[in-house]
Amino acid sequence: MKKNVVIGFIGTQLDARFGAERWERWRPTVALGMHEDFVVHRMELLIDMRRGARLAKQIAADLAQVSPETEVCLHDTYIANPWDFESMYGALHDFCARQSFDPEHEDYYAHITTGTHVAQICLFLLTESRHLPGRLLQTSPPRARQDVAGAYSIIDLDLSKYDRIAQRFEQQQQEDRSFLKSGIATRNAAFNTMIEQIETVAIRSPAPMLLMGPTGAGKSQLARRVYELKRQRGTVSGAFVEINCATLRGDGAMSALFGHRKGAFTGAVSERAGLLRSADRGVLFLDEIGELGADEQAMLLRAIEDKRFLPVGSDREVCSDFQLIAGTNRDLGREIASGGFRDDLYARLNLWTFELPGLAARREDIEPNLDYELERYERSTHQRVRFNVEARERYLRFAMSADAQWPGNFRDLGASVSRMATLAVAGRIQVDGVDAEIARLRRLWRSADAPAMAADVDFEALLGERVAELDRFDRAQLGDVVAVCRRSRNLSEAGRTLFAASRQTRRSTNDSDRLRKYLARFGLSWSDVTVS
Known part of the structure; x- marks a missing residue:
């Protein structure tokens, strides 16, 4: 059977009783030795001996009287200001570091009834972080005057053990994942697994995230949803700043990303903050990051690592604490081999890499996305359009078949639904409209495929x-x-x-x-x- 070990402060207020009347008053530390259903084998008690040596001696003697089986260990702990968080946390952290905890043979309890509120908070933090590998112990005074032992309760900070809390966590996770998927009940197992990982990373990590996938696979939309989830959870407070790096060319690329000072070059009539500074405390989404030039890549790497960079024409660095999401439809590994992308920047981006499958690899998700596209059309045009049953079945049969190539992925699907909805008579997409759209898609895809x-x-x-x-x-x-x-x-x-x-x-x-x-x-x- 494991031994129970209690760690806590001797309370200079609640425990401070002397004389015969002390046995008529509730003293939290002494009362811990009075519970028949909770045997304390050892107490590790902290107190500043210069101020409390007499009290410590009295508490140790009284514990020996009420609980002879309890070993009392006194620790002379000097804290200049017990209400100063840094001093208190440092002292308790050092105390825990010096202990030889043996969880296999001992159960540990942090007594949070005595000590300042700051001490109680620090004990909570050290227990939650497992620096003190135990549970919290809360004691309370008795309701009846003749009962000096009072009551105690044990608080286990392993939240997975609390069913209702675990259910709330699970429900929140499901809501977050649905949010990232724009509320679409996707059926593709690989995509759902990827979304679960993205949800976890988005909440827990500020590290860069790399979204890979073909054009139209939804990288931009997913990046914005990640930002909105981070903002909901309070991990970012700034703006979402998005740029397609393929649009950055020549001297303007540096200025657009890093800003410039007034007069830095011809035409620089005023200072420009740049995208990185605009994303301070927010999220910067660099789509098609493989299109960046070598100089921009080098400056971006330093900005990611140090959160500092030089605007064009300036000799003074500026700071921006942005979180980065990068997108690309290129194989960056091949780009590195050909010299088109820096391997050190790729290593920095490659901590969290997620590959978004194209629509052709998620054919089971075409049906729920079909409904989503109709809803989006309704929001943008304020016109409600629906398929009749036969038309819907015919379109889905084609869309989910091997004949449907979807080279533009969800952009192709969105454009297709928009065309059918626009041409629909009286808000109903009929079979003839579906047949015309299928023929149109076949022509478009044959034309796009011809050069290769x-x-x-x-x-x-x-x-x-x-x-x-x-x-x-x-x-x-x-x-x-x-x-x-x-x-x-x-x-x-x-x-x-x-x-x-x-x-x-x-x-x-x-x-x-x-x-x-x-x-x-x-x-x-x-x-x-x-x-x-």
Whole structure:
């Protein structure tokens, strides 16, 4: 059976009783030795001996009388100002650091009834942080005059043990995750898992976050929702500042990001704060961060690490405590290999990296997003539009099939719904409207796909002398495979695109392995067909 160890202050007010009448008064520290159902094996009692030596001696003697089995250890603890938080916390922290806690054989209790309010707060903090590996012990005076032991209660700070609190936490988590998904009940397991992780990171960590994914996958919208969640939880108080780095070019890029002083260059007629300073205490979202130039990357790295940077034309640094979310549709690893992106900046961004799947990889989420897009159309136009049953079924059957490519991802879906809603008669999307939209999408996608067909593949550069062994059928098939690979960010995405139809009927959906084996037939690897 474990031993009970109580740690606390001797109270210079509540415990300070002398003479025979002391036994008629409730004294918290002595009363701890009077409970038959709570045996204290050792008390670690803190007191300033220069002021309280007599009281400490009296308390130790009285505890020996009421609870002979209790070992009393007195600790001479000098705190210049017991109401000063820094002094009190430092003294208690040092005390805990000196102890050889043995939780396997002893249970520890921090007595928070005695001592100043500051001492009680510090004991709470040290117990919650596990510097003091125990529970809180609260005592209270008796209701009946003849009962001098009073009552006690034990407070366990492991909140997971409290069912109603745990349920509230779980409910809050579900609400936060739904908020990040814009209230859409997504059905894709991988996406839901990613949202759970983002929710946890957004609340707990101010570190940079990197959102990867194809254009239109929802990076910008998700970044804004992360900011709004952080603001709700009080982890940021500033603004959400967003910029697409692809729009930053030449000398204006530095000025836009870091600001400039008046007269720094021709046309600088006034001072400019810059995006980083505008995001102070808020969130800066740099979309398409792979488009930044080398100089901007270097200055951004220092701004992330030190929260300090030099505006253009200034010799005085400025500060901005922003939290960064970066977005990209590029493979930054390949950009580093080609010299287009700094590896040290990538290392700083890569602590929390989340890859947003495109719409084609989340086909089960098309239906709930269809309803979301109709609601968004209604909010923007104040017109309520709905599908009839047959039209909805026909559109979903096409949208979720392998024939639907969705190269623009959710932007494509939003534009498609907007077109059908605009052309709908009397607020109802009919079958003929759906058929017309499906035909329109097929034309748009064929046109977008045309530049990257087999005719663009240089087979001699790719295969060398082996090109002579390639017959016409293989040339057409391999050419299309290579074109898809070059449009895709990685092997998995290319495999999903190439085998979208057949994967629906197979138990195994390891498309990347299937693609790898196909390329190996021609002595090729992923890097052979994608690195120019």
